[in-house]
Amino acid sequence: MPRKLAEGVYEVGVIDWDRKLFDELIPLPHGTSYNAYLITGSEKTALIDTVNTGRAAELIENIKSLGIDSIDYVIANHGEQDHSGSIPDVLEAFPMAKVVTNQKCKDILKALLHVSDERFFVVGDGEKLQLGDKTLTFILAPWVHWPETMLTYLEEQKILFPCDLFGSHLATSRLFVESRCEIEEHAKRYYAEIMMPFRSHIVSHLEKLKNFEIKMIAPSHGPIHQKPDIILELYKEWVSDVPANKVLVLYVSMHGSTRKAVQHFVNKLLSIGIQVKQIDLAHADLGEIAIQLVDSATVILATPTVLTGAHPVAVYAAYLLNALRPKTRFVGLIVSYGWGGRAIEQVKGLLTNIKPFLFEPVYIHGLPAEKDYEAIERLAEEVKRRHETEI
Ligand code: FEO
DSSP states (O other): OOEEEETTEEEOOEEESSOOEETTTEEOTTOEEEOOEEEEOSSOEEEEOOOOTTOHHHHHHHHHTTTOOOOSEEEOSOOSHHHHTTHHHHHHHSTTOEEEEOHHHHHHHHHHHOOOGGGEEEOOTTOEEEOSSOEEEEEEOTTSSSTTOEEEEETTTTEEEOTTTTOOOOOOSOSEEOOHHHHHHHHHHHIIIIIGGGHHHHHHHHHHHTTSOOSEEOOSSSOEESSHHHHHHHHHHHHSSOOEEEEEEEEOOSSSHHHHHHHHHHHHHHHTTOEEEEEEGGGOOHHHHHHHHTTEEEEEEEEEEETTEEOHHHHHHHHHHHHHOOOOOEEEEEEEESSOOOHHHHHHHHOTTTOOEEOOOEEEESSOOHHHHHHHHHHHHHHHHHHHHHO
């Protein structure tokens, strides 16, 4: 059902209450939405983004229910199929419509959707499109998480349409975000999973947006920011270089030895006043790990050995840590082994992107003994010292 945001501006997308997974990888505990926006100017009509492949009928019905039988422009801010997948159906339903996008996104849309060349109208950074009494400005913002991403700004009403940026995977009947606590966890999870690897680019985009007066931010996932300062402040915190005095302990334990070591380590951290989050990798959700990575200064990976290497879920966690490129400064390893192995070298070899300072690993043969607990306590003290002197 279309929902009005402002005069001549409607949300016409689809709420996906039931989707549980994105990219067959990212859990969506609260579903998601594919927001699309219809802008009716005094002369032209534009649709900003479409919806996921397979949901075009609902989008087109929403548009037609507003009495719209012709669209002039389909603005493609991003080529990924959750926003572009319905472009071919929209072009068929509205044969006069042109796809307005940048050159890189055009190339992607041609490859992914086989949209024909003559349906495109290519725009560059800062270029404007007149709809009569409304003006759209395009802001190229490569690497929101793909190389072709752009943002669209509606000048007269000062509304920013940033597609994925500032979004959240959240299916909700609420059109607008009212408070920080209502959106923080959802938006942080989304940022952590999708945008954190591109943090330096996001910093530049935030800088560029300072040139625009923004009264509303209408992303293409989740509710709309009627109070844009809430989400802009959150992003400022997340992209800053300074991590929190916080340790993330990612562990897996097969027979209890690693768990004992982790419990001792976590208790020691608590006793010396360091904030800690312990996550059992055997039951962890990728999003929970990603959220904690946004600001943890230290990550400790604790694992038993399996087939001479780290446990496969610990290998996956190390891979994620490297791929998500958080601002983590320090990494430590606690390895419990039965008859040796090369878990430490294996995990170190996976951390090529983030190049953290590596604490002396704690290597435990079997159940932790007194000397191992002492080594664990020394590790906790060293974490504290590093946090006090380097963050
Ligand atoms: Fe929501 Fe990058 O697509």
